[in-house]
Amino acid sequence: MSTTTANTTPAAAEPVATPKVEGPWRRFISEFAESKLALLGLIVFVIIALVAIFAPWIAPQNPYDLAQLDIMDGRMEPGTVGGAGFTYWLGTDDQGRDMLSGIMYGLRISLLVGVGSAVIACAVGASLGMLAAYAGGRTDTVIMRLVDLQLSFPSILAALMILAFLGKGVMNVVLALVIVEWAYYARTVRGTALVERRREYIEAAQCLALPTRRIIFRHLLPNCMPPLIVVATMQIARAIALEATLSFLGLGVPITEPSLGLLISNGYEYMLSGKYWISFYPGIALLVTIVSINLMGDQLRDVLNPRLKK
């Protein structure tokens, strides 16, 4: 009998959010900007990226050019004027390297490794995830087993092992990071693609006998973008931290081109004697970079997550 009243109620009276007449892109921007912290993160990250890109032009010194370094200027306190005539605002390391310049160049490596590995891992992972979702069956099982295996293994261990086999070097670090990270993308894309596949427009596209490739690139991939962006943001931050950690452990980039992690590691032995700046400032740079990315990522996740939307 309880069904009878249903007749009187054609639709439940859910309070509908005030309809905003905005494009999805505009709405995305305004929702993102709702968090002041996320906006701050974005601004800081843009500044950091600019500093990293233009480091060769704005850094007081080329910290990789040993000819420019003066051992006599080693371990100078922040603010001292060195032999070359300019002020070491953040001090120098044991080789007389200007810390400010070292940090600017170090950021280059950190961002390059972080973003580069994320892009490659995203391409590899997304393709495999798409393949798993689309092919299904045994292909799906094999790929997802690999993903599970990869995800259950702590990233630091996997990276350590790979570097132990391959040796040091920027490219090897990137490779290790890609191997560590691809699984996150694969899982994300597969999950989204499986949901999207059932949607009507895919059926419609299949009815029109469009080639598979077109369905994937025109229909599936664009819908996987939002979650992929969220994962990628978080993974870039993780990759940067992991690279720094590996370099700190002496397994990352070579000593001639120190990244932030290696700069921090170099300062370790001097810290006990109170020369804090060699480790401190690169660490701050690393921290600010990672925090700015994570702040953006947090907000992106809230904005792009359809589950949280009312």
Added chain:
Amino acid sequence: MSVYLLRRLLQSVLVMLAMSVIVFVGVFAIGDPVEILISPDADQMERERAIKALGLDLPLWQQYLSFLGNALRGDLGRSFVFNEPALQLILQRMPATLELALGATFLALIIGLPLGLYAGLKPKSPVSSAIMAGSILGFSLPTFWVGLMLIMVFAVQLGWLPSTGRGPTVEVLGLHWSFLTWDGLRHLAMPALNLALFKISLVIRLTRAGVRETMLMDYVKFARAKGLSPARVTYVHVFKNIMIPVVTVVGLELGSTIAFSVVTESVFAWPGMGKLIIDSINVLDRPVIVAYLMMIVLMFITINLLVDLAYSALDPRVRLENK
């Protein structure tokens, strides 16, 4: 229940086998084992004799089988550096690492749970915003750098805590532990906190999300409708439900905590197996690397099994299904 356990054990054996293949291929096939296992000073005659003795002239699958047979007997090779059985080296250092990881997990729970609970119960308060901002920081801070900063502040500047090492240990059940003496605890404090930092953030977020989700459940409202005190609603009805995901995740994370102790042990010169593995990688002491990997995998499997058991103890719905 026993059928379930049996199936899980079988699965575990399969995973171990798979890992042993990966490790074998990784260590013995990619690198040149001759170079690794035989002293570079040896002349041609000696080398050939050694190759025969080590069975390196046999086909790969036979080599793998003998590797497997040795491994089953607990023989994972001898360290080139220490000239001791690799497994023994690892086992000697395992208690230190376990102590560190368990200490960190303990800290993560006693710090993370109350903070997460507060942030979940009072989402609008500025304190909660501060807690959540802090947890982003906790996720972002590179562990090794925080370790250095801890040393700088508490050991160098303030002089409150020792900067490195494990301090005195007490032998209980044949193993050495630091946490039983005051000085040992002082040594343990900073490394444990350092390793816990990431997990604290994780526990805060898990707890907060769990609280917010659970608070919306009908059964919480019903508990309030029964006239229970707010404390009882929070600490019994809400808390018991969020303990399920928290215990599961923290338990599963114990494996990764052990893995990440590699970093903390390097910073604080903590004499555990993480420091050993970094040193071994740096000098390419491969038998030790192999032994470490196999031990880690074994620990992972054990931890997963224990977490599953804990999970079914906490959640009556699961308990029933497995009976």
Added chain:
Amino acid sequence: MAVSPVANSSVAATASAPTLEVRNLQTHFFTRAGVVKAVDGVSFTVQRGKVMGLVGESGSGKTVTGFSILGLVDEPGRIVGGEILFHGQNLAKLREEEMRRLRGNRIAMIFQDPMMTLNPVLRVDTQMIETVLAHTKVSKEEARQRARDTLGMVGIPSPDERLKSYPHQFSGGMRQRVAIAIALLHRPELIVADEPTTALDVTIQAQILAEVQKLCAQTGTAMIWITHDLTVVAGLADELAVMYAGRVVEHGPVNETLDKPLHPYTNGLIGSVPSRNKRGEPLRQIPGMTPSLLNLPAGCAFRNRCPKAQDKCKQAPPLGELLPGRQARCFFPYNMPAEAAA
């Protein structure tokens, strides 16, 4: 703001002091999208030992009314006006701790979905005993005894064994019986039952209805029975209050109201129920949609769906006592005696 002249005189026909009297209750939700006036002018009375049916379509504010009475409205909602008089005491003004002592003790509530009301990780005995101990100083054993007796009372076989079970080991009907038993533990003076049988199948529904009716008569408990279902109300309730868009639009004795509804909305609801005297006629539906509570138009909220709407309806009709003991919120009611209908 709804203007309601119902000041102090309530249903005149029943003069004895009511267990509960709700006067012009307003509960609003302050959401990001705007103020949702979920309850905006609800008035009714419930007498001792009587059942009042509270009906209305989905989203009309029935559950929020129930939560308001128990002081369980959560953020972003708030009671912003009106009185909830329980034996003359205004619950809306009570401090939380005083309210807590009433809840589950003198006022109890049964929720809509039995699958969701019991905590999945606590045993049934825990959930019952804690309710006893929250309000009385007895030993745990005595509390268990009382839990066992009450379970028996609502028709659960071998209650001793059942006490040790977890909720998922019960069927939906059994779970709702447990929830009802929990509500009955302290022999409350008022029970708010929020569609307690909708989720159950028809035979179990009938069983539970009969048992609840018996219990109410025995113990003198007053009851608010929230439902969609007019047929349930007809068989169970003494009084009827009809809600539309957050307001009570009609309130009176159940038989008279169902026979000769005053408000066009009530009339429409009855018209949509197949009944004996109308057999063969097609089901009539009320045309139109429930209005969004966010931007309710001024005037009568039913205006855009009402067959009798006129210009005057652009003003808000007050809830007035149109016939002795019968109130409605309408300018042009149905079924009025000839001379009264203007």
